[in-house]
Amino acid sequence: MRLRKKMAKKLSIIFMALWLTGCAPFTENNIIEELAPVTFLSLSKGDEGKIKISTILPPLSKEKKSVMTQEVSLIKEVLRSFNLNFYQEMKFGQMRMLIINEDLGRNEGIMSIINVLLTDPDISLRIYLVIVKGNFEEYLENQLDKQENLDYSFYRMLKHYEEKNQGELSVVNLHEFKNLLYTPYSDPFLPVFKIENDAISYEGTALFQNDKLVEILTTFDDRIFQLLHNDHYLAVLPIPKLQVVLGHVRSKTKVDINKSLSTMTYTVNIDSRIEEYRGEKQLFDPQDLEDFKKDIQSNLEKQTQELVKKMQELNVDPLQLGIHTLKPFSKPMDEKKWIELYKKMDIKIKYNININPLTDANSKRQNL
Numbered sequence: 287m288r289l290r291k292k293m294a295k296k297l298s299i300i301f302m303a304l305w306l307t308g309c310a311p312f313t314e315n316n317i318i319e320e321l322a323p324v325t326f327l328s329l330s331k332g333d334e335g336k337i338k339i340s341t342i343l344p345p346l347s348k349e350k351k352s353v354m355t356q357e358v359s360l361i362k363e364v365l366r367s368f369n370l371n372f373y374q375e376m377k378f379g380q381m382r383m384l385i386i387n388e389d390l391g392r393n394e395g396i397m398s399i400i401n402v403l404l405t406d407p408d409i410s411l412r413i414y415l416v417i418v419k420g421n422f423e424e425y426l427e428n429q430l431d432k433q434e435n436l437d438y439s440f441y442r443m444l445k446h447y448e449e450k451n452q453g454e455l456s457v458v459n460l461h462e463f464k465n466l467l468y469t470p471y472s473d474p475f476l477p478v479f480k481i482e483n484d485a486i487s488y489e490g491t492a493l494f495q496n497d498k499l500v501e502i503l504t505t506f507d508d509r510i511f512q513l514l515h516n517d518h519y520l521a522v523l524p525i526p527k528l529q530v531v532l533g534h535v536r537s538k539t540k541v542d543i544n545k546s547l548s549t550m551t552y553t554v555n556i557d558s559r560i561e562e563y564r565g566e567k568q569l570f571d572p573q574d575l576e577d578f579k580k581d582i583q584s585n586l587e588k589q590t591q592e593l594v595k596k597m598q599e600l601n602v603d604p605l606q607l608g609i610h611t612l613k614p615f616s617k618p619m620d621e622k623k624w625i626e627l628y629k630k631m632d633i634k635i636k637y638n639i640n641i642n643p644l645t646d647a648n649s650k651r652q653n654l
Contacts, residue, residue, distance in 0.1 A: 323380035323381075324341055324380065324381050325341075325342075325380060325381060325382050325383070325437050325438070325441070326341060326342075326381065326382060326383035326384065326385060326437050326440075326441070327339055327340070327341055327364075327381065327383075327384055327385070328340040328341065328385040328386075328387075328418070328422045328423060328426070329361075329384070329385065329386050329387060329390060329399065330386075330387035330389065330390055330421075330422070330423070331387065331389050331390050331393070331394065332357040332358075333357065335359070336357045336358060336359055337357070337358055337359075337361065337390075338355060338356075338357050338423075339355070339356055339357075339358060339361065339364045340353055340354065340355040340356075340422070340423045340426065341353075341354060341368075342354075342426060342430070342436070342437055343368070351430055352430070353423060353426045353427050353430065354368060355423055356368060361399065361402045362402065381409055381410070381413055382413055382414065382441045383413060383414045383415075383416060383437070383440065383441055383444070384399070384403065384413055384414070384415050384416070384460075385416045385418050385422055386399070386415065386416065386417055386418070386476075387417075387418055387422065388417055388418065388419045388478070388492075388499065388502075391417055391476075391492065391494075391498070391499035392498065392499045392500075395496070395497040395498040396497050396498075397467075397496070397497035400460070400463065400464065400467065400497065403460055404460070404464060409460075410460075411459065411460045411461035411464070412459050412460070412461065413459060413460050414441070414444045414445075414448075414457065414458070414459055415458055415459065415460060415463050415476050416444070416476065416477055416478075416479060417476050417477065417478045417479070417492045417499065417502075418478070418479050418480075418481065418486075419478060419479070419480045419481065419489060419502075420480060420481030420482065421481065422481060424481075425481045425484070425486060428484050429484065440486075444457050444477075454512070454520070454521065455477055455488045455512070456475060456476065456477040456491045456508075456511075456512070457477060458474070458475065458476050458477065463476065466604075467494075467496070467497060470608070470618070470621045470624075471603065471606055471607075471608025471609050471611070471612075471621065471624060472603060472604070472606045472608070472609070473493065473494055473495060473496070473602040473603050473604050474494045474497075474604070475491050475492060475493050475494060475604045476491070476492045476494070477490075477491060477492070478490050478491065478492045478502050489502065489504060490502050490503045490504035490505070490507070490508040491503045491508050491511055491512075493597070493600065493602045493604055494602065495600065495601060495602050500600050500602060501596070501600055501602070503593075506525075506526075506589060507589070507593050507596075509523055509524075510586070510589060510590050510593055511593070511604070513535065513537045513554070513556075514537065514539060514554065514590070514605060515604065515605050515606075518536060518537045518538065518539070519534075519535065519536050519537075520532075520535040521533065521534065521535075522535075522561060523535045523558070525582065525585055525586075527585060528565065528578075528581055528582060528585060529563065529564040529565040530560060530562065530563045530564075530565065530578075530582070531560070531561045531562040531563075532558040532559070532560060532561065532582070532641075533558065533559050533560070533561035534557075534558060534559055535556060535557075535558040536556070536557045536558070537554050537555065537556050537557075538554075538555045539552065539553065539554050539555075540552075540553040540555070541553075541607065541610045543610055543611060547611065547627050547631070548627075548630075548631060548632060549631065549632045549633075549634065550607065550610075550631055550632070550633045550634070551633075551634045551636060552590075552594070552607075552633060552634065552635050552636070553636045553637075553638065554586075554590070554635070554636070554637050554638070555637075555638045555640075556586075556637060556638070556639045556640065557640050557642075558639070558640070558641055558642070559641060559642040560641060565578075575641070579639050579641055582639055582641075583637045583638075583639050586637045586639075587635050587636065587637050590635045590637075591633075591635045594633050594635065595633075598628060598629055598631070598633070599629075601625060601628070601629060603628060607628065607633075608621075608624045608628065611624060
């Protein structure tokens with residue numbers, strides 16, 4: 287009897303320890319041969335309020351791949367649906383990208399999607415979030431036989447631009463998006479890729495008001511956004527109106543707000559050099575070069591002013607201008623009050639441009 291009591295006591299202690307630590311006495315299947323780690327999910331609008339979710343299976347083997355698509359009411363349902371239609375058990379632990387269709391981002395918002403990712407301990411906060419214009423599932427079907435490891439190539443491109451900090455395109459992971467979404471004085475943004483003629487290419491940057499996509503910045507607006515916010519560096523900055531391409535463009539920004547919070551001065555200091563010019567000015571002449579710098583400055587000020595004005599009208603603050611209202615030893619401004627001030631604020635844009643003297647780069651290289 288004593289032995290039984292001792293055994294019962296030991297078992298109860300073990301059970302309580304497992305319960306308190308959140309561990310279950312049931313182990314999950316972790317046999318590699320029986321698992322299919324998901325590398326990405328593509329989400330788009332389904333019928334009757336459902337979400338259409340697609341991926342490539344098998345993801346990490348040399349077997350013939352196929353696109354699997356399921357329509358579900360809840361994202362977590364998709365694992366069960368996929369598992370019932372595939373011989374390996376799917377796991378989210380190796381997921382690297384979440385690709386969201388533009389229509390879903392505009393009409394439904396992505397708050398619920400983000401929250402599902404954040405509450406899943408198997409999903410890394412480092413996964414990349416991407417908006418896609420066009421039918422991504424159809425693109426996958428068309429490219430599977432033409433391009434091996436299509437999903438991995440896409441992931442490596444995003445990783446390259448994130449690591450090199452080149453500012454050529456927006457790269458945002460789950461952790462960064464979450465911070466922008468839930469932190470006061472900021473609005474999130476994501477990269478946008480467009481599918482056209484069986485090809486996928488970078489389109490620009492999607493701006494969000496809270497969790498809903500409200501605008502996509504393309505071409506010159508996107509280049510300015512990269513310069514002001516992303517990494518403050520561009521390898522090249524074409525200005526078609528002036529027939530010039532600036533190279534190795536580096537920027538430093540400064541924000542000043544007056545005491546009444548009615549006027550903001552946004553100053554951008556730029557160091558660059560002219561890579562290509564097809565206009566009529568003689569840029570080796572110091573005076574012509576100085577006049578041309580003023581033309582560039584005027585053009586950038588006008589374009590940036592229009593971009594910031596658009597952001598004010600959309601009531602989005604991806605540049606996090608509201609942070610500059612914070613002062614030491616004073617109470618932070620209520621976010622709603624900032625939003626009202628931001629919409630009416632007079633924001634003045636000023637550029638200071640330094641262009642390195644024009645030289646014969648090849649002759650310099652030969653003399654080294």
